Amino acid sequence: QVKLQQSGAELVKPGASVKLSCKTSGYTFSTSYMSWFKQIPGQSIEWIGMIYAGDGGTGYNQKFKGKATLTVDTSSSTAYMDLSSLTTEDSAVYFCARHYGGYPFDYWGQGVMVTVSS
Amino acid sequence: DIQMTQSPASLSASLGETVSIECLASEDIYNNLAWYQQKPGKSPQLLIYYASSLQDGVPSRFSGSGSGTQYSLKINSLESEDAATYFCLQDSEYPWTFGGGTKLELK
Numbered sequence: 001q002v003k004l005q006q007s008g009a010e011l012v013k014p015g016a017s018v019k020l021s022c023k024t025s026g027y028t029f030s031t032s033y034m035s036w037f038k039q040i041p042g043q044s045i046e047w048i049g050m051i052y053a054g055d056g057g058t059g060y061n062q063k064f065k066g067k068a069t070l071t072v073d074t075s076s077s078t079a080y081m082d083l084s085s086l087t088t089e090d091s092a093v094y095f096c097a098r099h100y101g102g103y104p105f106d107y108w109g110q111g112v113m114v115t116v117s118s
Numbered sequence: 119d120i121q122m123t124q125s126p127a128s129l130s131a132s133l134g135e136t137v138s139i140e141c142l143a144s145e146d147i148y149n150n151l152a153w154y155q156q157k158p159g160k161s162p163q164l165l166i167y168y169a170s171s172l173q174d175g176v177p178s179r180f181s182g183s184g185s186g187t188q189y190s191l192k193i194n195s196l197e198s199e200d201a202a203t204y205f206c207l208q209d210s211e212y213p214w215t216f217g218g219g220t221k222l223e224l225k
Binding site (some may be wrong): 109 | 152160161162163164167173205207209212213214215216217218220
């Protein structure tokens, strides 16, 4: 069955960077897209950007350009998101979710809490 | 960016009742509208895509309708497991955007 397993919770200091992972199984990773999302608890969801696992092509929400960098490792069927220059505003739950062209996000990771605090 | 205005922000209903949740897009999204259910501490689950197509495995008491800028999610015969927050998503134009959410409480 399709699974997206995200890395564990992170506590990071302001100004630091963090790399989140999303390890997939149960489907052909290289023919799919992976998107990433930010959700502050109790609030709505923001789309950060997406990456096509086949060639690493990316598309970002302008709001997150310079903040997030998406990559994939097809050998391990894993997607990554680097978040840089973290501030307290970046404290949130981050999700990954699979999708295909013309079809919305059908499988999601369990989410990972990132807390930015000194 | 396309703004998605979702209403109501919260509602309370009894078991067996029928409820509707609305989403209004700031421009035509050509039926590129999905609905998600999210329970506390969990990831969103896809219910409806392309405005009215039921995702595999989702109970038929969930249905979606609408066109242009106005869309709705209807839940018939509410069950206790339907207590959750519901979000609409437009995937018509980048950046994809979500509605503010509707928290459904069961009395």
